[in-house]
Amino acid sequence: xxxxxxxxxxxxxxxxxxxxxxxxxxxxxxxxxxxxxxxxxxxxxxxxxxxxxxxxxxxxxxxxxxxxxxxxxxxxxxxxxxxxxxxxxxxxxxxxxxxxxxxxxxxxxxxxxxxxxxxxxxxxxxxxxxxxxxxxxxxxxxxxxxxxxxxxxxxxxxxxxxxxxxxxxxxxxxxxxxxxxxxxxxxxxxxxxxxxxxxxxxxxxxxxxxxxxxxxxxxxxxxxxxxxxxxxxxxxxxxxxxxxxxxxxxxxxxxxxxxxxxxxxxxxxxxxxxxxxxxxxxxxxx
Ligand code: NAD
Numbered sequence: 001x002x003x004x005x006x007x008x009x010x011x012x013x014x015x016x017x018x019x020x021x022x023x024x025x026x027x028x029x030x031x032x033x034x035x036x037x038x039x040x041x042x043x044x045x046x047x048x049x050x051x052x053x054x055x056x057x058x059x060x061x062x063x064x065x066x067x068x069x070x071x072x073x074x075x076x077x078x079x080x081x082x083x084x085x086x087x088x089x090x091x092x093x094x095x096x097x098x099x100x101x102x103x104x105x106x107x108x109x110x111x112x113x114x115x116x117x118x119x120x121x122x123x124x125x126x127x128x129x130x131x132x133x134x135x136x137x138x139x140x141x142x143x144x145x146x147x148x149x150x151x152x153x154x155x156x157x158x159x160x161x162x163x164x165x166x167x168x169x170x171x172x173x174x175x176x177x178x179x180x181x182x183x184x185x186x187x188x189x190x191x192x193x194x195x196x197x198x199x200x201x202x203x204x205x206x207x208x209x210x211x212x213x214x215x216x217x218x219x220x221x222x223x224x225x226x227x228x229x230x231x232x233x234x235x236x237x238x239x240x241x242x243x244x245x246x247x248x249x250x251x252x253x254x255x256x257x258x259x260x261x262x263x264x265x266x267x268x269x270x271x272x273x274x275x276x277x278x279x280x281x282x283x284x285x286x
Contacts, residue, residue, distance in 0.1 A: 004030040004114045005261070006107055008072055008153055009121030011039035012046070013055035015222040016170050016253050017120035022056075023254030024116065024261065025064040032107060032114070034072035036121070037098050038091045044069055070106060071098035074121060074149035075141075077156075078102070100149075104156035113160045116261045119153055119169040122146040126184030127228050139185035146189035147196065154200055158208060166211040166261050167204070169193060170253075171272065173216055173280055181230040194272050201270030211269035213260050218248040218276030241285045243278035 005024045010017035010033040021031050035043050046052060047066065056063040073092075076082050078101040086092055097106050107114065123145035126138030150169050161167070174182040175190035194214055201212040219225065219234035239245055256275045259265055274280045 002028045002030055003116055003261070004032065004111060005116035005118060006032045006034065006070075006114045006157065007118040007120060008034035008074060008149075009036070009119065011035050011043045012223055013052045014220075014250075015120065015224065016217060016220060016250055017118065018055065019250030019254035020118055020120060020168075020257040021066070021254075022058065022064050023251065023258040024118075026058045026060070027258045027262065029116065029261075031064065031066050032068050032070065032111070033066055034070045034074075034103055037071045037073050037095050040069070040071050040095060068110065070103050071095040072100070072103050073098050074100055074119075074153060075123075075144050076100065077152050100152045100156050104153075104160065107157070108160045113162050114157065115162050115165045117153065117157050117161060117165070117167040118257065119150045119167070121149060122170075122186070122189070122224060124184040124186040124189065127182070127186050129183045130180075131183055131185065131187070134184050139188065142185035142189045143192060146186065147192040150193060151196055151200070154204065154212070158204060158210065161208065161210050163209055164263070164266075165208075166213070166265070166269075167200075168212075168257050168260055169197065169214045171197075171214045171216045173274075173276070175216075177280075179234075182228065197272065198270045205269055211260075211265070213265075213268060213271045213273055215253055215256055215260070216272050216274045216276065216280065217253045218242070218279055220248060220250050220253075222250075237285070238277060238279050241279060241282055242276065243281065246277065248275070248277055 076099040078099050124142035126134050171190045174187040197214040204210040225231040253275045
């Protein structure tokens with residue numbers, strides 16, 4: 001039987017989440033996505049109006065189907081966590097059941113179970129500030145949206161992940177090497193995400209035999225990356241310095257996610273898998 005995937009962090013056709021959805025769909029998986037509440041209307045209407053149809057084409061010529069789009073805000077675990085100003089915000093008031101716990105419950109009620117959980121989201125409100133200028137609030141917000149959001153997603157979805165299932169997140173090498181410009185505590189958030197990948201691999205592995213890995217991806221011109229401001233420079237730097245001189249395509253990350261979610265990767269867990277044209281292996285620029 002086909003597998004079912006829930007991919008958190010898809011709101012357009014430019015990011016890694018979309019590419020992962022496509023690779024999983026091409027491999028025969030049913031696709032459910034979680035879309036950030038403020039981006040939900042535009043994403044759903046663009047899907048409906050056919051704006052993404054060109055990007056939906058799979059290698060066999062068919063179009064990727066997204067079975068259901070769930071509203072999600074991964075910084076809130078349950079309704080008790082949601083402050084009044086968010087509850088009454090007009091971008092949120094039109095949707096319901098978008099906390100992590102409620103989204104997992106909705107998926108359970110609709111489909112019973114999933115096989116693959118993907119976390120492809122991050123947010124750091126002070127990402128353009130150096131760490132030395134980052135406020136406590138900004139730092140904690142980066143960790144909340146980019147790291148704890150994964151702990152929470154896996155915690156709430158684990159009960160409905162089928163045996164043999166797996167989970168994948170996206171990280172960036174700024175966690176372990178200095179990347180000036182990736183600020184606001186985002187480098188710290190990725191370091192936490194990678195460490196948590198190991199601990200969660202142990203806990204989810206022992207509890208349910210579920211595998212947990214993270215893909216350390218090279219630079220992609222996504223919406224989130226454009227907001228950081230240095231993405232074109234990072235892409236040029238990679239082309240100039242990586243062992244493979246080509247530009248990284250989101251599909252290459254998508255295909256790695258499909259591999260990691262498949263039985264071909266049945267002994268791979270707790271890993272940080274680099275999909276970056278090999279840039280991580282360089283010691284100096286050339
Ligand atoms: P993207 O903009 O496609 O994806 C980020 C998504 O996160 C967006 O859809 C946004 O709506 C969503 N989001 C933000 N806050 C949220 C919240 N509180 N709840 C739910 N959703 C929320 O950009 P992307 O670059 O493809 O990012 C996907 C992942 O890849 C992120 O973890 C990012 O750090 C990682 N990554 C990106 C690059 C790159 O160069 N683009 C490199 C390495 C790793």
